[in-house]
Amino acid sequence: MQQEAYGEVFLIDKPLEWTSFDVVKKVRNALKIKKVGHAGTLDPLATGLLIVCAGKMTKQIETFMGQEKEYTGTFVIGATTESFDLEKPVIPVSDPSSISLSQVQEAAAKLTGNILQIPPMHSAIKVDGKRVYESARAGKEVKMEPRPVEVREFEITRFERNEIDFRISCSKGTYIRSLARDMGEILGVGAYLKKLCRTRIGSYKLEDASELQSLVEELKNRPHENL
Incomplete structure (x- = not known):
């Protein structure tokens, strides 16, 4: 060979x-x-x-x-987790029943465009030569600096009770789990990523x-x- x-x-x-x-x-x-x-x-x-x-x-x-990435998935509002997804136990935050579709769409609009994003502690980013998820699992706190990313599209495709389905296209380095956390903070009720599927990388589908x-x-x- x-x-x-x-x-x-x-x-x-x-x-x-x-x-x-x-x-x-x-x-x-x-x-x-x-x-x-x-x-x-x-x-x-x-x-x-x-x-x-x-x-x-x-x-x-x-x-x-x-290249640009595209994702579809589901956020759950009214609760959060340490990892912002289902890797860690769910922690209730606040009753989301008063949240409207227009509030969700407004939150998505605030998270669209060129934004500064703090990556999750449970991620593969290296700080001081060590992957931060290793530090997180060892119970050590690592200061994560905000990083510029671009969210080119943030479409809400379904909103039902406490679940938000979305389609997002974004730049390299964007963490969808961090968008879940940020949306939860904007809405004031917490949020985490329940489901995620990458549907496109550049022209590859x-x-x-x-x-x-x-x-x-x-x-x-x-x-x-x-x-």
Whole structure:
């Protein structure tokens, strides 16, 4: 196998509860080459489009990571969690029954455009050379500085009782969990991310992605000379 000549990009629908690295490891083992990486982490509790690059295409990872992302999902208002998603236990905050659709839309408008966002403590960002989720799990507080991001679209697609469905397109580095927290603060009742799916990266769409296990089986059955 001439690995230096081989390069490929895979669009994968990441399964729920898998880490992005779990997916990379599966593809790496199926291809039997070391040079495999993903172009943008998805949290274990998120699903959707993960771009995995192999061989010489790993040089394109930064290019893919810089492209616009689109997500759909659900926020729950009236409560929060330490991680702003369901990784941590739900903490009730305030009765959301008085919140109206117009208030939700106004909150979304305030979080649209060029904004400063504080990333979650339970994230893979490095501070002083250490990933902040490692510090959070060890019970250590890390000061997170606000970072500029761009939320290009923030559409509310459903609002029913305490659940808000959304579609968001945004720049690299935007945390949807942080948007949940910020929306909860604007509404004054708390919020967390219940469900998240990445539907697009640049021009690459989830509907063109492969189911992981099917892709792995296909790669395992490839003749080596095709690599």
